Amino acid sequence: MVVGSVAYDGVETPHGRVDRMLGGACTYISLSASFFAPVKIVAVVGDDFDPADTAFLKSRGIDLTGLERVPGKTFFWQGVYSDDMNDRTTLRTDLNVFADFDPKLPESYRSQPYLLLGNIQPALQRNVQRQMSETRFVGGDTMNYWIDDFKDELLATIKTWDFLRINDSEAKLLSGESNLRRAARKSLAMGPNTLVIKRGEYGAMLFREDQYFIVPGYLLDEVFDPTGAGDCFAGGFVGYLAECGFDLARDRIDRKHLSRAVIHGSVMGSFCCEKFGVDRFRTLTRAEIDARYREFKDFTDF
Amino acid sequence: MVVGSVAYDGVETPHGRVDRMLGGACTYISLSASFFAPVKIVAVVGDDFDPADTAFLKSRGIDLTGLERVPGKTFFWQGVYSDDMNDRTTLRTDLNVFADFDPKLPESYRSQPYLLLGNIQPALQRNVQRQMSETRFVGGDTMNYWIDDFKDELLATIKTWDFLRINDSEAKLLSGESNLRRAARKSLAMGPNTLVIKRGEYGAMLFREDQYFIVPGYLLDEVFDPTGAGDCFAGGFVGYLAECGFDLARDRIDRKHLSRAVIHGSVMGSFCCEKFGVDRFRTLTRAEIDARYREFKDFTDF
Numbered sequence: 001m002v003v004g005s006v007a008y009d010g011v012e013t014p015h016g017r018v019d020r021m022l023g024g025a026c027t028y029i030s031l032s033a034s035f036f037a038p039v040k041i042v043a044v045v046g047d048d049f050d051p052a053d054t055a056f057l058k059s060r061g062i063d064l065t066g067l068e069r070v071p072g073k074t075f076f077w078q079g080v081y082s083d084d085m086n087d088r089t090t091l092r093t094d095l096n097v098f099a100d101f102d103p104k105l106p107e108s109y110r111s112q113p114y115l116l117l118g119n120i121q122p123a124l125q126r127n128v129q130r131q132m133s134e135t136r137f138v139g140g141d142t143m144n145y146w147i148d149d150f151k152d153e154l155l156a157t158i159k160t161w162d163f164l165r166i167n168d169s170e171a172k173l174l175s176g177e178s179n180l181r182r183a184a185r186k187s188l189a190m191g192p193n194t195l196v197i198k199r200g201e202y203g204a205m206l207f208r209e210d211q212y213f214i215v216p217g218y219l220l221d222e223v224f225d226p227t228g229a230g231d232c233f234a235g236g237f238v239g240y241l242a243e244c245g246f247d248l249a250r251d252r253i254d255r256k257h258l259s260r261a262v263i264h265g266s267v268m269g270s271f272c273c274e275k276f277g278v279d280r281f282r283t284l285t286r287a288e289i290d291a292r293y294r295e296f297k298d299f300t301d302f
Numbered sequence: 303m304v305v306g307s308v309a310y311d312g313v314e315t316p317h318g319r320v321d322r323m324l325g326g327a328c329t330y331i332s333l334s335a336s337f338f339a340p341v342k343i344v345a346v347v348g349d350d351f352d353p354a355d356t357a358f359l360k361s362r363g364i365d366l367t368g369l370e371r372v373p374g375k376t377f378f379w380q381g382v383y384s385d386d387m388n389d390r391t392t393l394r395t396d397l398n399v400f401a402d403f404d405p406k407l408p409e410s411y412r413s414q415p416y417l418l419l420g421n422i423q424p425a426l427q428r429n430v431q432r433q434m435s436e437t438r439f440v441g442g443d444t445m446n447y448w449i450d451d452f453k454d455e456l457l458a459t460i461k462t463w464d465f466l467r468i469n470d471s472e473a474k475l476l477s478g479e480s481n482l483r484r485a486a487r488k489s490l491a492m493g494p495n496t497l498v499i500k501r502g503e504y505g506a507m508l509f510r511e512d513q514y515f516i517v518p519g520y521l522l523d524e525v526f527d528p529t530g531a532g533d534c535f536a537g538g539f540v541g542y543l544a545e546c547g548f549d550l551a552r553d554r555i556d557r558k559h560l561s562r563a564v565i566h567g568s569v570m571g572s573f574c575c576e577k578f579g580v581d582r583f584r585t586l587t588r589a590e591i592d593a594r595y596r597e598f599k600d601f602t603d604f
């Protein structure tokens with residue numbers, strides 16, 4: 001089960017520009033996870049939400065019972081990437097119907113085993129968690145805004161999580177440590193048993209109390225649009241765990257499978273960047289995913 | 303055989319400051335390589351060169367027959383690192399006796415099988431290579447200054463190399479490509495059969511016509527002083543090849559051993575950062591090197 005934003009994005013990269021396309025953290029996470037396990041989403045859209053987009057999500061087997069449709073416009077975000085695509089500038093953020101998002105879970109959602117929370121206000125993330133009854137696994141994302149201005153609320157929220165995913169600058173901000181190893185140690189002490197730090201094109205790192213794993217980023221010939229890559233990582237990571245029936249409790253997953261979950265996350269993040277928005281997921285196949293997994297093995301094994 | 307600068311450095315990092323200590327590319331490369339194979343150096347120092355430094359190099363079994371001592375002062379470099387240590391500012395560069403460095407090889411050096419050229423003027427690198435008779439392997443380093451202002455001379459030099467080591471921004475500058483995969487392809491077309499791109503704390507990549515390998519950087523608890531880490535990488539990489547008797551011709555090394563050479567380079571670069579200057583190499587043991595190699599295996603294997 002995935003909670004977060006379903007949105008429209010306007011994106012400009014050195015490879016082109018799209019004024020309006022399907023986006024949002026919940027969308028990226030769900031599409032990515034849908035290649036591994038059945039997905040249910042909780043989100044809100046306006047009455048401008050395109051039936052073609054609903055149809056696409058459904059075609060990936062995503063349960064939309066929890067996708068509320070209310071009068072008004074869907075969340076809209078617009079941004080432009082720098083030439084090397086390592087920076088982006090937000091040009092516009094219209095929260096629209098997302099401003100009043102207060103997720104209520106359908107009865108059929110409440111006993112889902114895997115809960116992945118997109119980057120929304122920590123108090124809302126906690127509200128969702130409270131409505132669940134048999135969750136084996138809770139994880140999510142946050143960002144500098146919540147770390148800076150909602151620190152106490154955020155700490156109370158992630159305290160009960162199994163899995164926290166942030167990027168390297170957020171890890172430093174959250175922990176107050178400039179060294180990543182120490183930042184990871186401090187972040188784990190805040191509650192989660194598993195921390196994933198994303199480093200953009202440089203890859204990802206997983207930390208637990210007794211182990212760590214690092215994978216470099218996949219080298220694409222062209223990065224068309226990095227929007228959503230981190231969310232697709234999360235979808236692949238948790239989707240793989242769900243597919244295998246693992247969660248992050250110490251006795252229910254081994255070292256190898258944890259690392260393989262990170263690789264599946266990385267694989268999905270890399271595919272995400274190959275086309276604008278979610279377009280790559282319209283044609284992606286499990287065989288392509290498995291082939292890229294083997295490629296990761298080839299270029300990292302020694 | 304290693305050619306390059308033997309120098310004194312003044313370095314300031316967030317962890318402290320040393321006004322004058324042994325440094326220089328040739329020094330770092332040689333010390334690192336000396337843990338794997340016998341090393342001979344070609345360099346020049348002034349009459350201020352400290353006998354204690356000569357003794358230290360000798361204690362590592364390094365052949366100093368080619369270390370010229372001339373009247374004047376030894377090359378001096380002074381720099382200060384930014385808080386995150388990803389940037390450094392050069393405060394002073396006194397070439398001193400290094401300004402007239404024109405390497406002449408002792409007779410006993412001319413049939414060495416492995417030649418590693420530190421970052422000096424490309425024409426000098428070529429002069430050294432011409433004096434060698436039975437070299438199986440030639441590789442080296444360069445920098446943005448030579449790429450910008452001595453491009454033709456540089457291209458004529460690296461054309462006959464087996465191995466080129468540069469960092470990611472130099473690879474982009476040399477090739478005119480912002481994408482690393484394409485930058486690597488173009489750089490290989492310039493001559494070297496093997497390209498290593500160093501990415502500082504993010505690790506290293508090796509490219510050949512038919513394969514590539516990527517390793518993330520080692521996570522240190524404290525980076526004391528990153529000066530020389532790239533040179534120590536090169537020393538470990540070539541030192542390991544020399545120890546095993548491999549060179550980079552296609553039929554004389556396999557994929558696994560190439561990757562292992564990259565790991566040995568990474569291991570040596572990581573040790574280099576643990577203390578100021580070359581200090582870590584005063585106490586380092588082969589057992590520590592082998593243990594860190596296994597650690598790399600542990601945190602990258604899946």
